[in-house]
Amino acid sequence: MNHYEAAMLLTPGMSDKDVEKFVAEMREMLGNHGATEIDDGRVDRRALAYPVKKNTEGWYVFIQFDAPPTLPDEMKVELRHREELLRLAFIRRPSPAELAARAEAEAAAAAPAVEEPTDEPLDEPAPEPDAEIKEPVADEPAEPDTGERDDG
DSSP states (O other), X not given: OEEEEEEEEEOTTOOHHHHHHHHHHHXXXXXXXXXXXXXXXXXXXXXXXXXXXXXXXXXXXXXXXXXXXXXXXXXHHHHTTXXXXXXXXXXXXXXXXXXXXXXXXXXXXXXXXXXXXXXXXXXXXXXXXXXXXXXOOOOOOOOOOOSOOOOO
C-alpha cells in the first residue's frame, strides 16, 4: 500500500452542498477501489494563477489515503468524463510511519557520537623534556662555483 493525496480542481459554479456531495462520492469511490484510511478532505475556494477552461476561480479538494499502486490509474479512467472536474492529480507521499522513521534516522545521524570510556587517566602529565639538546647538523658546503660551464 502506498500513501497518496488526490488533488482536484472543481468548477467555481458549484455550490457548497455540491462540493460536499462530490467529496463524499470521491471518498466512497476510493473505498470501492481498495483505498483505506481515507481522510475527510480539505476544501478551499481560491483564485487560479491562470485560467483553466476559461475559469479564473475554482474549488480545490485534497484527500489523503492509503491504496494499492493501481488505484490512481483506475480512478483517472473513471473520472475522465466528470464535467465539474477541471484537473485531477494523484501524488504519492511518504506515509506517516515513513516520515517518523526518516525523522528518527536523521536524529540518530545528527546526534554526537558517544566516546567509549578508557581505563587511562584523563589528566596525564606532560612528558619531561630531554636533558640533552642536540645541535642541528650544518649542511656541508657545495663545491665553489668557478664560473666555467661544462657543456660536454
